[in-house]
Amino acid sequence: MTVVRRIGTALIAPLIAIVIAVVISAGVMLILGVDPLEALSVMFDFGDDPVQQITSMVTVLNRAVPLFLAGIAVAIAFRAGLFNIGVEGQYRLATVVAAGIGAMVTLPAPLHVVLVMVVAMTVGGIWAGIVAVLKVTRGVSEVISSIMLNTIALGLASFLLTGPFLGSEPGASIIRTETLPESAWMPSLDGLLGGLGLELPRRPLYGFLVIAVVIGVVAWVVLQRTRFGFDLRASGLNASAASASGVDAKRMVLKTMLISGAVAGLIGLPDLLGRNHNYNTDFTSGLGFLGIAVALLGRNSPIGIAVAALFYAFLDRASAPLQAADIPSTVVQIMQGTILLAVVVANELARRLARRRAEQANRQGDGAPPVIDPGAATAQPAGVGGPAPATATTDGGGTP
């Protein structure tokens, strides 16, 4: 009985979200003159022959890896009540520096990859650390400073690319850093696919997928199963309560931003180590901002973010086949937008529902107090437009 109710409470928000999003998307598609069912079937059509199908799946996974890392980077800050909009600048700067330094040194294969990763995480961490230092020492809002540092980071990255790290011929259309030596290339997982008896895809499956999974697991363990993670979440849920219970708020801001920035530094590496092997003028941009959407969609939990990243990547992949079927690819953006909106709305509705139920339970006076469960809450800083941080639920329900 109570189990059913609890599962119901957990599922109600995503369910409302899906219903709202499907209805709105279908409505918009009908207005555009697109048959929603046809669009859906195109999205799920991964191709006719095995090579096409495996290539489509690899495309989704390869796209999901950086999105997942971006989501984790944003979510770590979110959980501590910090809004790190600077992920974009952090990963761009980290990637160019990692590419530049990686190309300068000679190391045996596994160490070289590790060095590139360490450099990227350090640069990302330092850049995010600036935000933390400004907040802790001068009270500068991290929202403002991280946005402004984005612009500086992009300029700095351009300077480094066209100056110290320039590796392309003068006059080349695409300006790039020196290509990384092969010892710094991340091996692909194509061998694994072959081992599973699958066809080889037309693009390598990023070996960084493994790193991303490790990062996700570590993030989950640290957030949910350590004292530090508890303090971090407590700071996000109620900063003054946290510091009353002995959390040093300033140190927490600093540590959180350093970790968030270090993870952000990894976002560009799947592409860098798995495919491009250099940073260039055409390097994928905007992943930091997409990370915010992915983190919101995934409700700041690593598993949720993984699902959200795969989902975004799945929709992204559909953009080419949709156009091939004469359906405007804007359908993809419409769906991404409505689903995100729906999730935010649904979270709020579910929160109100839960609170009303808690109040009713209180009024009945059966002695079951509302319990705040930090583990279930999606901590989002106030003023971001997300739902309020804590979700109150009755523990055990009202039935004796």
Next chain:
Amino acid sequence: MRGARMRKAGLRAAALLTAGSLALAGCASDDSDSDSSGSGSSGGGDGDVKIGLAYDTGGRGDKSFNDSAYAGASAAAESLGAELQDLSPNADASNRADLLTQLADDGFNPIIAVGFAYADALAEVAPQYPDVSFAIVDSAVDGTGLDNATGLLFAAEQGSFLGGVAAALKTETDHIGFVGGVDVPLIQTFQAGYEQGARAVNPDIVIDVQYISPAGDFSGFNAPEKATDIAGAMYANGADIVYHAAGGSGQGVFEAAAAAGGLAIGVDSDQYETVGDAALQQVILTSVLKRVDVAVQSFIEDFESGDVEGGTDIVNDLSTEGMELSTSGGFIDDIQAQIDDYRQQIIDGDIEVSSTP
């Protein structure tokens, strides 16, 4: 505790997803071990040409570069009775290779990639479809080892030279401007030609040069509001004619010109015709035409008649009418003779236009 539930639910969903994808992969390897493994590409073609077109950032409707490619491809499609499929990249253009793969898998041949940014994607995809002919606009394939691709190049500095001549002859303040989309070598060739043309007419002319975004940040091709700010500052500073090589941002330059009572020079396509606003038409002195349409159309027609070699580059310049100055609106009719004079000198080799500023 509720968190644990949710986590379990999440795990279950993830497991389901994994199972689903495995099942899908299972079907994948089941249904056709027999045939279609290699490139299912050139199938479906019984001699009929199916033209594939993959756009650069901005996609169709940029009123400039991509639209020009579309015009050429659709003209060729019409004259050959061919099928035409065009695809635009996603917002961050991370799926360029996927667009080419999609077209090749759907049996399109030839496939034209619009924009030098496709160079890496082309190098990845073209070798996987050796039976398909690819072309790439604005990027050289000579020396890349891709023998089923053709580079469609433009001597943008030559056309921009004539734009500079027109600006220098028409300016009343001896002060003109240039707004580049992104500070990359390709756009610098426009700046180089423009400056040389203007200085050929008037060595003392003042030329303001500004780029919207630095190399590495491609937003400058699609940021009309920033272009308005930059061009607006140039007009306020005394410039009366501003030339833009900024793709979709050009609209912002025209709006700044209209607001400041100045003139502007368009780029790539005849922007007098494409701007779609009578008030803005009046500020477009001329456009430096980069005839992507001519280049694309003649490539497709060459392909149809079997004249495409592959592994080579085709340079379109003033002599092939791949670069031109538009005359729509009649604003430069009075100086046409001088412009033609410079054009002839360039074609004859009496003037050599450098492609770097």
